[in-house]
Amino acid sequence: MKQAGIYIEMENNRVKDTSLGMITLAARADVFLYALVLDGVDDSTRQNLAEYGINTIVDMPLADDPQIRRNPAVRAGAIADAARELKLDTIFGLSTAEGKDIIPRVAAMMDVPLVMDCLDVNLEKNIARTSQYSGKVMADIQLTGSVIIFGIRPNAVQPVPAPAQAQTITLTLDTTVPANLSLLSWDDGEDGGRISLAEADIIIAGGRGLKNKENFSLIFECAGKMNAAVGASRVAVDEGWVPYACQVGQTGEKVSPQVYIACGISGSIQHFAGMKTAKMIIAVNKDENAAIMAHCDYHVQGDLFEILPELIKQL
Amino acid sequence: MQIYVCVKHVPDSAANIHILGNTQIDEKVAFLLNPYDEHAVTEAAVLKKTVPDSDIIAVCMGKKDAEKTIRSAMAMGADRGLVVETDAVCDSMTTARALHAAIVQDGSPDIIFTGKESIDSEGMQTLFRIGALFDFPVVTNAVSLEIKSGKAVVTCELAGGRTRTFQLALPCVLGAGRGLNTPNYPTFPDVVKARKKPIQTISLDSLGIPPGPGSAKIVALEPLIQKRRPKKILGTPAEQAKEIIRILQQDAKVIS
Numbered sequence: 001m002k003q004a005g006i007y008i009e010m011e012n013n014r015v016k017d018t019s020l021g022m023i024t025l026a027a028r029a030d031v032f033l034y035a036l037v038l039d040g041v042d043d044s045t046r047q048n049l050a051e052y053g054i055n056t057i058v059d060m061p062l063a064d065d066p067q068i069r070r071n072p073a074v075r076a077g078a079i080a081d082a083a084r085e086l087k088l089d090t091i092f093g094l095s096t097a098e099g100k101d102i103i104p105r106v107a108a109m110m111d112v113p114l115v116m117d118c119l120d121v122n123l124e125k126n127i128a129r130t131s132q133y134s135g136k137v138m139a140d141i142q143l144t145g146s147v148i149i150f151g152i153r154p155n156a157v158q159p160v161p162a163p164a165q166a167q168t169i170t171l172t173l174d175t176t177v178p179a180n181l182s183l184l185s186w187d188d189g190e191d192g193g194r195i196s197l198a199e200a201d202i203i204i205a206g207g208r209g210l211k212n213k214e215n216f217s218l219i220f221e222c223a224g225k226m227n228a229a230v231g232a233s234r235v236a237v238d239e240g241w242v243p244y245a246c247q248v249g250q251t252g253e254k255v256s257p258q259v260y261i262a263c264g265i266s267g268s269i270q271h272f273a274g275m276k277t278a279k280m281i282i283a284v285n286k287d288e289n290a291a292i293m294a295h296c297d298y299h300v301q302g303d304l305f306e307i308l309p310e311l312i313k314q315l
Numbered sequence: 316m317q318i319y320v321c322v323k324h325v326p327d328s329a330a331n332i333h334i335l336g337n338t339q340i341d342e343k344v345a346f347l348l349n350p351y352d353e354h355a356v357t358e359a360a361v362l363k364k365t366v367p368d369s370d371i372i373a374v375c376m377g378k379k380d381a382e383k384t385i386r387s388a389m390a391m392g393a394d395r396g397l398v399v400e401t402d403a404v405c406d407s408m409t410t411a412r413a414l415h416a417a418i419v420q421d422g423s424p425d426i427i428f429t430g431k432e433s434i435d436s437e438g439m440q441t442l443f444r445i446g447a448l449f450d451f452p453v454v455t456n457a458v459s460l461e462i463k464s465g466k467a468v469v470t471c472e473l474a475g476g477r478t479r480t481f482q483l484a485l486p487c488v489l490g491a492g493r494g495l496n497t498p499n500y501p502t503f504p505d506v507v508k509a510r511k512k513p514i515q516t517i518s519l520d521s522l523g524i525p526p527g528p529g530s531a532k533i534v535a536l537e538p539l540i541q542k543r544r545p546k547k548i549l550g551t552p553a554e555q556a557k558e559i560i561r562i563l564q565q566d567a568k569v570i571s
Contacts, residue, residue: 097456097472101473105453111528113406132536133326133435136331136332138536138537142534181481181483185479187476187477189477202567226569244494245473250434282559283545306552307555
């Protein structure tokens with residue numbers, strides 16, 4: 001039986017839903033599942049992980065010192081150590097912003113193959129499905145090696161409860177901060193960071209149609225009302241209306257939310273590269289002939305300066 | 316300083332991609348310098364202004380045609396180029412080994428820049444593997460860089476406007492993100508000057524790289540086709556908004 005370790009991402013001391021989705025994906029195969037937890041395991045975490053099918057919870061708490069806990073090289077080292085200690089043959093992690101800074105480090109440290117941003121994984125054949133070439137192509141990539149690693153796109157699989165009897169073990173780690181990479185400071189943004197694009201259920205995104213930075217407040221207000229993350233097209237970030245971190249597309253974030261609401265976005269190939277795997281696309285656009293209007297699920301032709309205020313009012 | 320910039324020759328993001336057989340794309344499309352690598356080359360050129368004796372070397376692995384991407388990097392500020400030539404499609408474990416071996420053969424890097432990812436295979440890992448092979452520290456999605464008393468101080472962007480600032484000992488590997496700078500798009504004289512800069516070509520075979528302990532192999536490619544059938548939401552703005560909310564509540568079940 002395969003021995004898989006799932007690197008669990010937490011937020012506000014809770015297991016992220018996207019991490020639970022990763023457990024559901026891994027549990028489709030005949031596999032023994034370890035949850036690798038670096039941020040402390042309390043009772044609710046234990047119950048939560050067991051409810052979704054973890055067999056063994058590996059509690060390997062890093063020191064509270066942010067220099068240790070937030071250092072991606074330390075976190076990656078801990079995962080690699082656990083993989084060796086537990087003799088794992090497969091490692092799963094999320095392709096979130098944090099994951100993109102941690103999972104490839106684990107692969108590089110262990111010198112083992114990795115596919116990032118997987119939309120699906122066939123563990124029997126060790127094949128990962130991922131998009132390539134600006135989302136124009138789906139690629140099946142087969143990994144071979146004593147250990148293989150998959151970085152899973154958040155929301156690729158919805159979590160489904162599958163209760164297991166989970167035991168908890170503690171691993172003590174040697175967590176020395178590497179001398180050549182130290183963390184000087186960090187900024188978690190306003191409100192400890194807005195909802196992350198990659199993990200949001202709903203994204204409301206604005207493009208050229210918003211016309212200026214001030215008007216983008218309509219998108220933020222609407223997002224606040226529906227608990228959505230804010231996205232943007234390349235034009236909107238290049239014009240400085242919103243930070244680069246909001247960009248969805250080829251050279252921005254690749255997202256798979258339940259719903260993507262595109263406001264005043266024409267829908268270039270490069271923008272679609274970032275959002276075409278959304279489950280539902282709602283396009284609000286003045287121009288009936290905009291590319292996005294032919295490639296969405298709901299086509300709302302109209303003036304976003306009338307529709308967005310109505311949405312805000314009615315929500 | 317010896318500044319290496321690892322660049323990739325990728326299909327234009329606007330190109331139509333056709334699949335040949337089951338595992339390859341038709342390469343008769345426009346190829347260009349990977350967009351993130353434009354930021355990497357630009358940052359190397361910015362750094363050279365503060366350390367004037369620096370040598371910027373663009374390194375690219377690919378088919379013979381990859382030379383064009385090296386020329387683009389040269390027009391943006393690289394002084395010379397290194398092509399690791401191969402017709403094979405290599406995974407990132409092999410690519411990192413090849414780039415590492417080519418750089419070691421060429422000189423001794425103080426900084427290695429790369430883009431944070433390539434827009435074709437979107438692997439996001441080659442820079443970390445190069446770092447591990449050299450035992451250099453690595454950061455990705457860099458949005459600002461400063462060299463202070465022989466160390467690199469780099470701010471990296473995470474999601475939701477969050478950032479982390481790291482101090483890296485030199486030599487190091489830095490993955491450029493879009494916020495790092497505005498690419499130094501070349502003028503016509505830059506392009507002409509780039510034609511005269513030297514490019515060395517090394518064959519991948521001549522590097523004698525032993526196979527890695529694992530591999531990632533493409534076993535199937537298929538076009539990702541959209542099958543969406545748009546439904547129109549009509550009416551006044553108020554009615555349209557009402558219908559959107561109903562869809563979010565009842566169909567998508569994402570709000571209550």
